[in-house]
Amino acid sequence: MMNKTPSTPAKIELRHVTHLYLSAHRAFMAVKDINLRVEEGEFICLVGPSGCGKTTLLSLIAGLEKPTSGELFIDGKPVSGTSSQVGYMLQQDYLFNWRSIEDNVFLGLEIQGIRNKETEEYALHLLEEMELVDVRRSSPTQLSGGMRQRVALVRTLACQPDVLLLDEPFSALDYHTKLKLEDLVFTTLRRHKKTALLVTHDLSESIALGDRVTILSRNPGQVRMELTIPPAIRNALPFEARNQEGFQDVFHQVWKEMEVVSDASKGN
Numbered sequence: 001m002m003n004k005t006p007s008t009p010a011k012i013e014l015r016h017v018t019h020l021y022l023s024a025h026r027a028f029m030a031v032k033d034i035n036l037r038v039e040e041g042e043f044i045c046l047v048g049p050s051g052c053g054k055t056t057l058l059s060l061i062a063g064l065e066k067p068t069s070g071e072l073f074i075d076g077k078p079v080s081g082t083s084s085q086v087g088y089m090l091q092q093d094y095l096f097n098w099r100s101i102e103d104n105v106f107l108g109l110e111i112q113g114i115r116n117k118e119t120e121e122y123a124l125h126l127l128e129e130m131e132l133v134d135v136r137r138s139s140p141t142q143l144s145g146g147m148r149q150r151v152a153l154v155r156t157l158a159c160q161p162d163v164l165l166l167d168e169p170f171s172a173l174d175y176h177t178k179l180k181l182e183d184l185v186f187t188t189l190r191r192h193k194k195t196a197l198l199v200t201h202d203l204s205e206s207i208a209l210g211d212r213v214t215i216l217s218r219n220p221g222q223v224r225m226e227l228t229i230p231p232a233i234r235n236a237l238p239f240e241a242r243n244q245e246g247f248q249d250v251f252h253q254v255w256k257e258m259e260v261v262s263d264a265s266k267g268n
Protein backbone atom coordinates (compact mmCIF):
# COMPACT_ATOMS: atom_id res chain seq x y z
CA MET A 1 0.00 0.00 0.00
CA MET A 2 1.29 3.50 -0.80
CA ASN A 3 1.72 6.06 1.99
CA LYS A 4 -0.83 8.85 1.75
CA THR A 5 -1.23 12.07 3.61
CA PRO A 6 -4.70 12.50 5.15
CA SER A 7 -5.52 15.21 2.56
CA THR A 8 -4.89 12.90 -0.41
CA PRO A 9 -8.21 11.73 -1.85
CA ALA A 10 -8.80 8.05 -1.21
CA LYS A 11 -9.07 5.75 -4.23
CA ILE A 12 -12.60 4.93 -3.08
CA GLU A 13 -14.53 6.87 -0.44
CA LEU A 14 -18.06 6.41 0.83
CA ARG A 15 -19.49 9.13 3.06
CA HIS A 16 -22.68 8.45 5.00
CA VAL A 17 -24.05 6.22 2.26
CA THR A 18 -27.59 4.97 2.78
CA HIS A 19 -29.52 3.00 0.19
CA LEU A 20 -33.19 2.06 0.12
CA TYR A 21 -34.77 -0.29 -2.39
CA LEU A 22 -38.23 0.98 -3.29
CA SER A 23 -41.07 -1.12 -4.59
CA ALA A 24 -44.79 -0.44 -5.01
CA HIS A 25 -45.50 -1.77 -1.51
CA ARG A 26 -42.48 -0.97 0.62
CA ALA A 27 -39.14 0.70 1.08
CA PHE A 28 -36.31 -1.49 2.30
CA MET A 29 -33.16 0.01 3.80
CA ALA A 30 -30.34 -2.20 2.52
CA VAL A 31 -27.40 -0.17 3.90
CA LYS A 32 -27.30 2.72 6.33
CA ASP A 33 -24.73 5.44 6.95
CA ILE A 34 -21.75 3.59 5.50
CA ASN A 35 -18.38 5.32 5.75
CA LEU A 36 -15.52 3.59 4.02
CA ARG A 37 -12.13 4.71 2.75
CA VAL A 38 -9.98 2.53 0.53
CA GLU A 39 -6.50 3.79 -0.35
CA GLU A 40 -4.83 3.27 -3.72
CA GLY A 41 -3.43 -0.25 -3.99
CA GLU A 42 -5.35 -1.55 -0.97
CA PHE A 43 -7.18 -4.88 -1.01
CA ILE A 44 -10.29 -4.82 1.16
CA CYS A 45 -12.48 -7.82 1.91
CA LEU A 46 -16.14 -7.29 2.77
CA VAL A 47 -17.80 -9.96 4.91
CA GLY A 48 -21.14 -10.17 6.66
CA PRO A 49 -24.27 -12.29 6.90
CA SER A 50 -26.39 -12.89 3.81
CA GLY A 51 -28.40 -9.82 2.90
CA CYS A 52 -26.22 -7.30 4.80
CA GLY A 53 -25.71 -5.24 1.64
CA LYS A 54 -22.30 -6.32 0.30
CA THR A 55 -23.46 -6.53 -3.33
CA THR A 56 -25.43 -3.32 -2.90
CA LEU A 57 -22.21 -1.54 -1.89
CA LEU A 58 -20.37 -2.89 -4.95
CA SER A 59 -23.25 -1.79 -7.23
CA LEU A 60 -23.13 1.70 -5.73
CA ILE A 61 -19.35 1.95 -6.17
CA ALA A 62 -19.67 0.64 -9.74
CA GLY A 63 -22.22 3.39 -10.42
CA LEU A 64 -24.94 0.85 -11.28
CA GLU A 65 -27.13 2.18 -8.45
CA LYS A 66 -27.41 5.72 -7.13
CA PRO A 67 -27.42 6.00 -3.33
CA THR A 68 -30.59 7.27 -1.67
CA SER A 69 -28.38 9.57 0.40
CA GLY A 70 -24.70 10.09 1.03
CA GLU A 71 -21.79 10.46 -1.36
CA LEU A 72 -19.35 8.17 -3.16
CA PHE A 73 -16.03 9.26 -4.64
CA ILE A 74 -13.31 7.66 -6.72
CA ASP A 75 -10.06 9.64 -6.69
CA GLY A 76 -12.01 12.43 -5.00
CA LYS A 77 -14.51 12.71 -7.89
CA PRO A 78 -18.19 11.90 -7.30
CA VAL A 79 -19.37 8.61 -8.79
CA SER A 80 -22.04 9.57 -11.32
CA GLY A 81 -22.48 6.36 -13.32
CA THR A 82 -20.46 3.45 -14.66
CA SER A 83 -16.85 4.12 -15.67
CA SER A 84 -14.07 2.20 -17.40
CA GLN A 85 -11.97 3.02 -14.34
CA VAL A 86 -13.93 0.40 -12.38
CA GLY A 87 -13.96 -3.31 -13.28
CA TYR A 88 -16.69 -5.51 -11.82
CA MET A 89 -16.34 -9.27 -11.69
CA LEU A 90 -19.12 -11.56 -10.55
CA GLN A 91 -19.37 -15.12 -9.27
CA GLN A 92 -20.70 -16.22 -12.66
CA ASP A 93 -18.13 -15.84 -15.42
CA TYR A 94 -20.51 -14.76 -18.25
CA LEU A 95 -18.26 -16.16 -21.00
CA PHE A 96 -19.82 -16.63 -24.43
CA ASN A 97 -19.39 -20.22 -25.60
CA TRP A 98 -19.53 -19.28 -29.29
CA ARG A 99 -16.46 -17.04 -28.98
CA SER A 100 -12.92 -18.29 -28.40
CA ILE A 101 -11.15 -17.48 -25.14
CA GLU A 102 -9.22 -14.59 -26.69
CA ASP A 103 -12.36 -13.24 -28.37
CA ASN A 104 -14.13 -13.33 -25.00
CA VAL A 105 -11.23 -11.37 -23.55
CA PHE A 106 -11.28 -8.88 -26.44
CA LEU A 107 -15.03 -8.37 -25.99
CA GLY A 108 -14.54 -5.94 -23.10
CA LEU A 109 -12.15 -3.93 -25.27
CA GLU A 110 -14.69 -3.92 -28.12
CA ILE A 111 -17.53 -2.76 -25.87
CA GLN A 112 -15.39 0.11 -24.64
CA GLY A 113 -14.25 0.93 -28.18
CA ILE A 114 -10.59 0.49 -27.29
CA ARG A 115 -9.72 -2.69 -29.21
CA ASN A 116 -6.45 -2.11 -31.09
CA LYS A 117 -3.07 -3.82 -31.51
CA GLU A 118 -1.70 -2.40 -28.27
CA THR A 119 -4.68 -3.32 -26.06
CA GLU A 120 -4.85 -6.79 -27.68
CA GLU A 121 -1.16 -7.32 -26.89
CA TYR A 122 -1.77 -6.31 -23.29
CA ALA A 123 -4.70 -8.75 -23.07
CA LEU A 124 -2.53 -11.54 -24.48
CA HIS A 125 0.16 -10.70 -21.94
CA LEU A 126 -2.45 -11.05 -19.17
CA LEU A 127 -3.54 -14.41 -20.61
CA GLU A 128 0.09 -15.48 -20.36
CA GLU A 129 0.35 -14.29 -16.75
CA MET A 130 -2.79 -16.26 -15.92
CA GLU A 131 -1.37 -19.36 -17.64
CA LEU A 132 -4.07 -19.33 -20.32
CA VAL A 133 -2.17 -18.46 -23.45
CA ASP A 134 -2.11 -22.08 -24.70
CA VAL A 135 -5.91 -22.27 -24.63
CA ARG A 136 -6.55 -18.87 -26.20
CA ARG A 137 -8.15 -20.36 -29.32
CA SER A 138 -10.27 -22.88 -27.36
CA SER A 139 -13.94 -22.54 -26.57
CA PRO A 140 -14.99 -21.76 -22.96
CA THR A 141 -16.81 -25.15 -22.99
CA GLN A 142 -13.41 -26.87 -23.04
CA LEU A 143 -12.20 -25.10 -19.88
CA SER A 144 -12.52 -25.97 -16.17
CA GLY A 145 -14.37 -23.64 -13.76
CA GLY A 146 -11.09 -22.24 -12.42
CA MET A 147 -9.80 -21.54 -15.92
CA ARG A 148 -13.07 -19.82 -16.88
CA GLN A 149 -12.82 -17.57 -13.81
CA ARG A 150 -9.26 -16.67 -14.81
CA VAL A 151 -10.50 -15.75 -18.30
CA ALA A 152 -13.22 -13.57 -16.76
CA LEU A 153 -10.58 -11.83 -14.65
CA VAL A 154 -8.34 -11.28 -17.67
CA ARG A 155 -11.31 -9.82 -19.57
CA THR A 156 -11.90 -7.40 -16.67
CA LEU A 157 -8.20 -6.50 -16.30
CA ALA A 158 -7.70 -6.08 -20.07
CA CYS A 159 -9.68 -2.82 -19.95
CA GLN A 160 -7.13 -1.56 -17.41
CA PRO A 161 -9.45 -0.47 -14.60
CA ASP A 162 -7.68 0.91 -11.49
CA VAL A 163 -10.44 -0.39 -9.22
CA LEU A 164 -11.56 -4.02 -9.15
CA LEU A 165 -14.85 -5.06 -7.56
CA LEU A 166 -14.96 -8.81 -7.02
CA ASP A 167 -18.24 -10.38 -5.90
CA GLU A 168 -17.52 -13.89 -4.59
CA PRO A 169 -15.32 -14.76 -7.59
CA PHE A 170 -14.05 -18.03 -6.08
CA SER A 171 -17.19 -19.34 -4.40
CA ALA A 172 -18.26 -21.74 -7.16
CA LEU A 173 -14.85 -23.42 -7.36
CA ASP A 174 -13.58 -26.56 -5.66
CA TYR A 175 -11.32 -25.93 -2.67
CA HIS A 176 -8.02 -26.82 -4.34
CA THR A 177 -8.71 -24.64 -7.41
CA LYS A 178 -9.90 -21.82 -5.19
CA LEU A 179 -6.67 -21.79 -3.13
CA LYS A 180 -4.51 -21.81 -6.26
CA LEU A 181 -6.56 -19.07 -7.88
CA GLU A 182 -6.44 -16.90 -4.75
CA ASP A 183 -2.62 -16.87 -4.94
CA LEU A 184 -2.66 -16.06 -8.64
CA VAL A 185 -5.24 -13.27 -8.36
CA PHE A 186 -3.54 -11.80 -5.30
CA THR A 187 -0.16 -11.70 -7.08
CA THR A 188 -1.62 -10.32 -10.32
CA LEU A 189 -3.61 -7.53 -8.65
CA ARG A 190 -0.61 -6.47 -6.56
CA ARG A 191 1.77 -6.61 -9.52
CA HIS A 192 -0.58 -4.31 -11.45
CA LYS A 193 -1.13 -2.09 -8.35
CA LYS A 194 -4.91 -2.41 -8.44
CA THR A 195 -7.24 -1.28 -5.70
CA ALA A 196 -9.64 -4.11 -4.92
CA LEU A 197 -12.81 -4.75 -2.95
CA LEU A 198 -13.68 -8.42 -2.61
CA VAL A 199 -16.95 -9.78 -1.25
CA THR A 200 -16.72 -13.22 0.29
CA HIS A 201 -18.53 -15.54 2.70
CA ASP A 202 -15.27 -17.36 3.41
CA LEU A 203 -13.73 -15.75 6.52
CA SER A 204 -10.43 -17.53 6.06
CA GLU A 205 -10.24 -16.19 2.48
CA SER A 206 -10.90 -12.63 3.65
CA ILE A 207 -7.96 -12.78 6.10
CA ALA A 208 -5.69 -14.58 3.63
CA LEU A 209 -6.25 -11.96 0.90
CA GLY A 210 -7.14 -8.63 2.46
CA ASP A 211 -5.09 -5.74 3.81
CA ARG A 212 -8.24 -5.08 5.83
CA VAL A 213 -11.41 -7.00 6.54
CA THR A 214 -14.60 -4.98 6.87
CA ILE A 215 -17.41 -6.72 8.72
CA LEU A 216 -20.97 -5.59 8.05
CA SER A 217 -24.02 -6.14 10.21
CA ARG A 218 -27.48 -6.61 8.75
CA ASN A 219 -30.93 -4.96 8.69
CA PRO A 220 -29.79 -2.40 7.76
CA GLY A 221 -26.24 -3.08 6.59
CA GLN A 222 -23.75 -1.08 8.64
CA VAL A 223 -19.99 -1.26 9.20
CA ARG A 224 -19.58 -3.24 12.38
CA MET A 225 -15.79 -3.55 12.46
CA GLU A 226 -12.69 -2.89 10.36
CA LEU A 227 -9.71 -5.09 11.05
CA THR A 228 -6.19 -4.51 9.71
CA ILE A 229 -4.44 -7.77 8.91
CA PRO A 230 -1.04 -8.07 10.68
CA PRO A 231 2.03 -7.76 8.38
CA ALA A 232 3.25 -11.33 9.04
CA ILE A 233 0.05 -12.64 7.50
CA ARG A 234 -0.26 -9.96 4.84
CA ASN A 235 3.28 -10.33 3.52
CA ALA A 236 2.67 -13.99 2.71
CA LEU A 237 0.77 -15.31 -0.30
CA PRO A 238 -2.83 -16.32 0.62
CA PHE A 239 -2.06 -20.06 0.79
CA GLU A 240 0.92 -19.53 3.11
CA ALA A 241 -0.85 -16.76 5.02
CA ARG A 242 -3.14 -19.40 6.51
CA ASN A 243 -0.09 -21.02 8.19
CA GLN A 244 1.30 -17.81 9.66
CA GLU A 245 1.42 -17.25 13.41
CA GLY A 246 -1.53 -15.14 14.46
CA PHE A 247 -3.83 -16.30 11.64
CA GLN A 248 -6.04 -18.33 13.98
CA ASP A 249 -6.30 -15.39 16.42
CA VAL A 250 -7.51 -13.07 13.65
CA PHE A 251 -9.86 -15.80 12.42
CA HIS A 252 -11.42 -16.12 15.89
CA GLN A 253 -11.80 -12.35 16.14
CA VAL A 254 -13.66 -12.20 12.80
CA TRP A 255 -15.66 -15.32 13.67
CA LYS A 256 -16.76 -13.77 17.01
CA GLU A 257 -17.94 -10.60 15.27
CA MET A 258 -19.81 -12.66 12.68
CA GLU A 259 -21.55 -14.55 15.49
CA VAL A 260 -22.63 -11.23 17.01
CA VAL A 261 -23.93 -9.77 13.74
CA SER A 262 -25.64 -13.02 12.74
CA ASP A 263 -27.33 -13.35 16.16
CA ALA A 264 -28.40 -9.71 16.08
CA SER A 265 -30.06 -10.17 12.69
CA LYS A 266 -32.01 -13.26 13.79
CA GLY A 267 -34.38 -11.09 15.74
CA ASN A 268 -35.40 -9.20 12.58
Ligand SMILES: Nc1ncnc2c1ncn2[C@@H]1O[C@H](COP(=O)(O)OP(=O)(O)OP(=O)(O)O)[C@@H](O)[C@H]1O
Nearest residue numbers: 021022028030048049050051052053054055056057
Ligand atom coordinates in the same frame (compact mmCIF):
# COMPACT_ATOMS: atom_id res chain seq x y z
N1 LIG B 1 -33.31 -4.86 -6.30
C1 LIG B 1 -33.68 -5.06 -5.04
N2 LIG B 1 -34.94 -4.74 -4.63
C2 LIG B 1 -35.32 -4.92 -3.36
N3 LIG B 1 -34.52 -5.38 -2.37
C3 LIG B 1 -33.26 -5.71 -2.72
C4 LIG B 1 -32.78 -5.57 -4.07
N4 LIG B 1 -31.49 -5.97 -4.10
C5 LIG B 1 -31.18 -6.35 -2.84
N5 LIG B 1 -32.24 -6.18 -2.03
C6 LIG B 1 -32.28 -6.46 -0.58
O1 LIG B 1 -31.26 -5.66 0.03
C7 LIG B 1 -30.58 -6.40 1.03
C8 LIG B 1 -29.11 -6.42 0.70
O2 LIG B 1 -28.92 -7.21 -0.46
P1 LIG B 1 -27.46 -7.54 -1.03
O3 LIG B 1 -27.63 -8.42 -2.21
O4 LIG B 1 -26.72 -6.28 -1.22
O5 LIG B 1 -26.84 -8.35 0.19
P2 LIG B 1 -25.55 -9.29 0.25
O6 LIG B 1 -24.88 -9.00 1.54
O7 LIG B 1 -24.74 -9.14 -0.98
O8 LIG B 1 -26.24 -10.73 0.28
P3 LIG B 1 -25.62 -12.17 -0.05
O9 LIG B 1 -24.47 -12.38 0.88
O10 LIG B 1 -26.74 -13.12 0.23
O11 LIG B 1 -25.20 -12.16 -1.50
C9 LIG B 1 -31.22 -7.80 1.05
O12 LIG B 1 -32.15 -7.85 2.11
C10 LIG B 1 -31.90 -7.91 -0.29
O13 LIG B 1 -33.06 -8.72 -0.22
